[in-house]
Amino acid sequence: MTDLTSLTLAEARKGLADKTFTSLELTDAHLSAIEAARVLNAFVMETPDQARAMAREADAKIAKGEVGPLAGIPLGIKDLFATKGVRTTACSKILGNFVPTYESTVTSQLWRDGAVMLGKLNNDEFAMGSANETSCFGPVGNPWRREGSNTTLVPGGSSGGSASAVAALLCMGATATDTGGSIRQPAAFTATVGIKPTYGRCSRWGIVAFASSLDQAGPIARTTRDAAMLLRSMAGHDPKDTTSVDIPVPDYEAAIGKSVKGMKIGIPKEYRLDGMPAEIEKLWSEGAAWLKAAGAELVEVSLPHTKYALPAYYIVAPAEASSNLARYDGVRYGLREQGKNINELYENTRAEGFGAEVRRRVMIGTYVLSAGYYDAYYLRAQKVRTLIKKDFEDCFAKGIDAILTPATPSAAFGIGEKGGADPVEMYLNDIFTVTVNMAGLPGIAVPAGKDAQGLPLGLQLIGRPFDEETLFSLGEVIEQAAGRFTPARWW
């Protein structure tokens, strides 16, 4: 039998339906791959017993002809999603041994549709990071390395475990979350496909909160089609999240292969940064040429407030985080460090439980919301956010169907290479992705090529609200033109 881990999700679905192999065989193949790839540190918890039990259940259902959309498909789950009875930590010491007594809406929908859980995936602590280096479980290795080099590179973040595991063929797809680029940047660094849907498309219930007005769940997958299949199961209205939208979930897979002829694709001039590597520029032009060859029309557009998105984000996101993370008090769950009185208990617990990046962001958030600074920082940032969103609205009002940009300003870098002296250096990773969160729009990252050192690079497509389908159609055109990229196995 060919290696079952090399199949795409769509191919595995067919193999399962045709009874070429069972879910248990498919699951076992992935469990072995996970075991052999522990050096990547992509999984923070493996759940082989549960995986096999779920696979057997899926096989029994398939035998009876009850085939859910993801029946028998083994997936990895970012450790930000609460999983009933399975430790969920957000990769923070402060959650300690937290074992949820409930299941997140998004994962419960995956299990409803027959998927199998292989384990929990590493991420930046509370999803705060762009390299998966802030996790209390240590950094994740990118399966990609520079040609002729043994240096381990970061997989991006915060969904670094998800991207690494999908790229290294440890799971057929993974859940991820994106607050400023945490799905799309790691997807770009690992030659996987990642989509952040429109704000409100997926329920946030049961996902550890970072910045509630920006957080959205989405899949990381091996192909555009696989991502479409996963998003269909993950999306949908949930009365438990008041920001979740009550509109039908389309069959996203039907958008794969649909003609993009006549679509207007915006090329925003503000994304052409000074000092941008020539290979990123080249990749962007190539992507535009592929879409043009498929019949789309390219239009130069302007998003004048682009440069203010990242600074505004670094006020809004920490402000919301400081409020959301107030719940970690050493009283109700997780870590507790003793103190002489309740205040010391709080302060000691939070000093010990939060890592450096989280402490920094909680403190900045506290500062920008504090008396005397609220108007100058937070209120101003929320006004700038209105302007950023208006830029996109103006653009779409002129008939633009989607916007094409690079996904990241560089390829993956080495562990410890960035942000050591100045945190802002790391934050700049999200310069092309963060605008999308600020405006609540959908964005997809698709692999589009490699740099001179053989590392993958991705392109991003930004869509109208709730028009993920157009992104899937356009993403598929890029995937067909660029081909698929698989790392050479070294682990």
Added chain:
Amino acid sequence: MSVDAATVRRIAHLARIAVSEGEVPHLQGELNAMLAFVEQLSEVNVAGVEPMTSVTPMQMKKRQDVVDDGEIADDIVANAPATEGHFFLVPKVVE
């Protein structure tokens, strides 16, 4: 704007994060780097611009004012570091 050492200590206390004296200069540098970065927002003309309150235009959903959940006290305290019955235990607050 930038923060001084006293402000760093004040923010740390507001955020309920214990900070040792030795950490203050380092944190001060990092917080000031972030504040310097966001400083560019002051050049944006925001006169007459409404601050964003909801990224997608939507009506706040309201549910029926009925009890639809509960009787899960065991679940609520299941992960607590210290409990007695269905109560969370904390150091003495009221003398």
